[in-house]
Amino acid sequence: MKSFRRLLLLALAFSAALPAWGAQVERWVILVDNGTKAGHQVVTHADDGSVRTEFVFKDNGRGPELKEEYALSPDGTFSRYRITGVSTFGAKVDETYRRSGDQAEWTTTADRGTRAVAGVAQYAPLGGTPQSISATVAALAKRADGRLPLVPGGTLSMRELARETLTRGGDTKTVRLLAITGQGLMPNFGWFTGDATPALFGFVVPGYLQMLPEGWEAAGPQLEARQKAAEGELLVAMQKQLAHPLAGSTLIRDVRVFDSAAAKLGARSDVLIRDGKIVSVAPAGKAPKADRTIDGGGRVMIPGLWDMHAHAGRWDGGLNIAAGVTSVRDMGNDNATLQQIIAEEKAGTLMSPRIVAAGFIEGESPMSARNGFVIKNLDEAKKAVDWYAAHGYPQIKIYNSFPKDVLKDTVAYAHSKGMRVSGHVPAFLRAQDVIDAGFDEIQHINQLMLNFLVDDKTDTRTLERFYLPAKKVADLDFDGPEVQAFIRTMAQKKIAADPTLATFEFLHQRDGTMSPIIAPVAEHLPPDVTRARMAAELDIPDDATWKRYDASYRKMVEFVGRLYRAGVPIVAGTDEIPGFTLQRELELYVDAGLTPSQVLKIATLDAATIARAPDRGEIRPGMTADLVLLDGEPTTNIADVRKVALVIKGDTAYAPAEIDRALGIAPFAEPVAIAR
Numbered sequence: 001m002k003s004f005r006r007l008l009l010l011a012l013a014f015s016a017a018l019p020a021w022g023a024q025v026e027r028w029v030i031l032v033d034n035g036t037k038a039g040h041q042v043v044t045h046a047d048d049g050s051v052r053t054e055f056v057f058k059d060n061g062r063g064p065e066l067k068e069e070y071a072l073s074p075d076g077t078f079s080r081y082r083i084t085g086v087s088t089f090g091a092k093v094d095e096t097y098r099r100s101g102d103q104a105e106w107t108t109t110a111d112r113g114t115r116a117v118a119g120v121a122q123y124a125p126l127g128g129t130p131q132s133i134s135a136t137v138a139a140l141a142k143r144a145d146g147r148l149p150l151v152p153g154g155t156l157s158m159r160e161l162a163r164e165t166l167t168r169g170g171d172t173k174t175v176r177l178l179a180i181t182g183q184g185l186m187p188n189f190g191w192f193t194g195d196a197t198p199a200l201f202g203f204v205v206p207g208y209l210q211m212l213p214e215g216w217e218a219a220g221p222q223l224e225a226r227q228k229a230a231e232g233e234l235l236v237a238m239q240k241q242l243a244h245p246l247a248g249s250t251l252i253r254d255v256r257v258f259d260s261a262a263a264k265l266g267a268r269s270d271v272l273i274r275d276g277k278i279v280s281v282a283p284a285g286k287a288p289k290a291d292r293t294i295d296g297g298g299r300v301m302i303p304g305l306w307d308m309h310a311h312a313g314r315w316d317g318g319l320n321i322a323a324g325v326t327s328v329r330d331m332g333n334d335n336a337t338l339q340q341i342i343a344e345e346k347a348g349t350l351m352s353p354r355i356v357a358a359g360f361i362e363g364e365s366p367m368s369a370r371n372g373f374v375i376k377n378l379d380e381a382k383k384a385v386d387w388y389a390a391h392g393y394p395q396i397k398i399y400n401s402f403p404k405d406v407l408k409d410t411v412a413y414a415h416s417k418g419m420r421v422s423g424h425v426p427a428f429l430r431a432q433d434v435i436d437a438g439f440d441e442i443q444h445i446n447q448l449m450l451n452f453l454v455d456d457k458t459d460t461r462t463l464e465r466f467y468l469p470a471k472k473v474a475d476l477d478f479d480g481p482e483v484q485a486f487i488r489t490m491a492q493k494k495i496a497a498d499p500t501l502a503t504f505e506f507l508h509q510r511d512g513t514m515s516p517i518i519a520p521v522a523e524h525l526p527p528d529v530t531r532a533r534m535a536a537e538l539d540i541p542d543d544a545t546w547k548r549y550d551a552s553y554r555k556m557v558e559f560v561g562r563l564y565r566a567g568v569p570i571v572a573g574t575d576e577i578p579g580f581t582l583q584r585e586l587e588l589y590v591d592a593g594l595t596p597s598q599v600l601k602i603a604t605l606d607a608a609t610i611a612r613a614p615d616r617g618e619i620r621p622g623m624t625a626d627l628v629l630l631d632g633e634p635t636t637n638i639a640d641v642r643k644v645a646l647v648i649k650g651d652t653a654y655a656p657a658e659i660d661r662a663l664g665i666a667p668f669a670e671p672v673a674i675a676r
Helices: 003-014 133-141 217-242 317-322 335-347 378-390 404-416 431-436 445-452 464-475 481-493 503-508 519-524 527-532 543-566 580-591 596-610 638-642 656-662
Strands: 025-032 036-045 051-057 065-072 078-086 092-100 103-107 112-116 148-151 155-168 171-181 188-193 200-205 209-213 249-259 264-274 277-283 292-295 300-303 305-310 325-330 354-363 373-375 395-398 420-423 441-443 496-498 626-630 644-649 652-654
Touching: 025 217, 133 148, 133 155, 133 171, 133 188, 133 200, 155 217, 171 200, 171 217, 188 217, 200 217, 209 217, 217 317, 217 335, 217 656, 249 596, 249 626, 300 596, 305 596, 317 325, 317 644, 317 656, 325 596, 325 626, 335 354, 354 378, 373 378, 378 395, 378 404, 395 404, 404 420, 431 441, 431 445, 431 481, 441 445, 445 464, 445 481, 445 543, 464 503, 464 543, 481 543, 503 543, 519 580, 519 638, 543 580, 580 596, 580 638, 596 638, 644 656, 652 656
Parallel strands: 249 292, 249 300, 305 325, 325 354, 354 373, 354 395, 395 420, 420 441, 441 496
Antiparallel strands: 025 036, 025 209, 036 051, 051 065, 065 078, 078 092, 092 103, 103 112, 148 155, 155 171, 171 188, 188 200, 200 209, 249 264, 264 277, 300 626, 626 644, 644 652
């Protein structure tokens, strides 16, 4: 639901800025996917030097509406700053900053503080529009050392990656692609003018979004292609730096192997792999010699983890691999972008988990998500299924605006091609309806809960799909006949549930509290990342509302436990920040009443089975050597799944500590030596 959308908004919040070229009013257009207009930015430069911005972005029935105003000091940094409005999911945005002399003071819905500041320092808004980056980058460009201190903390730097010449009629403009680092867990990219005082020309999220000055929309494909290539060069370099090839044979000595079929931990063993495959699993000290050895030191070895609800991005690989995630199921993406990522992963040029793809099919409406194929009728739906089948997709995913009159026939057609079918529940239907139509799986806990909360007039493409469960699940009687009959149906038909519980913790997260995804690892992360995850996403105005939303969320966790005990297949997915979210998801399943060993089975063998990847999910001869070494004892304490000491993906080893340091993260475990 949110993963790459959230990362986009974090990038927008960081990249607070667009330029001024002398005009009083400037306008930008925001286009998504196939060129559909999804928002705008209007910037007004007042005579007193202040800058006012209106920013609106709506995609998939949600998005922020913001009004921002700031003034600059002589050094180009904010002397005062204010932003108000609503966030993507309707939470209140209200943030102010002011600097007077050497004293800086800020107040947001999530935090407040004061700090003594000497010299140049730029305020980093908790949430903002893409306008303020102009001032930020201009101030950074003036710095002789190429570094700009930030308030409350951090330091920015930037470097140029590429230049492009754009033409529009007789107008020619040279713009340059800058990579800005020092905030977040990946570089932030923007296209800037070539002036001595650079100003942001455009903002591109390849495969998804283009934000361009009004009248320059035609330049989008040119900028996107060049940005893809430039990012690719950085990613290839990262893979070369952090990947450790394991050509020939490798013996991993003295490990306790997790038997994912039996869901139990075995005795100490030696595991021999050769050219990316498992050759043998023998009692410790009984395996033959190999070209190299790895001393497991009695650590636990589990099969590589699966994230069964990803929206794969080229920069996700480091977070996934460092968390032991060696396979993901992509649940909706720009088709060309995903094909590129799959090709780069298979070629070994991109640090990435293996990818199993679910083909995204949406119906045409003003609130459509524009990934994959957007169809109007059964013929178009069949053509979409044909394309996905021809490209080896084992599954399709149906989305919110899919036309209900062609749903059953589309599902049957996909089944005739040997494909699984899952998805959201289209608007004006219930989960029971899509089960009756032949779905094999349903995404998200809210889609399951809405089965008991909606009627045929409820438009679940709006924010109601989040607020209704938050308000009403607390009152549901899970022992009542309606809920019990629904659970029995799912169990009898083996309809899988993809609950993404961790991502839905935003339903009960209040302003000023850390996202539960981030809280357990906060001390390992850069301060700007943790600060960014302390703002509420839903509008929770008072204690009474929070108590109700919290009670509803806790019942959703309980519901997943009930599904599992009834025999409903559960898949563990994120749809949020990679790696860390899966770890939190597994913890929540334990909270739901599952044992840690049952949870590890879900995230390994069960996932591989549902994803139709029979070469993965178990540690036995003949299987692909996707292996993870963990410190601690994850079969008794699921939190130890965070202590990843080594990851082997086929014929390549990775030291998570090295990846974490490259991303600005404090490692969770010391690396394991690879010796010849």
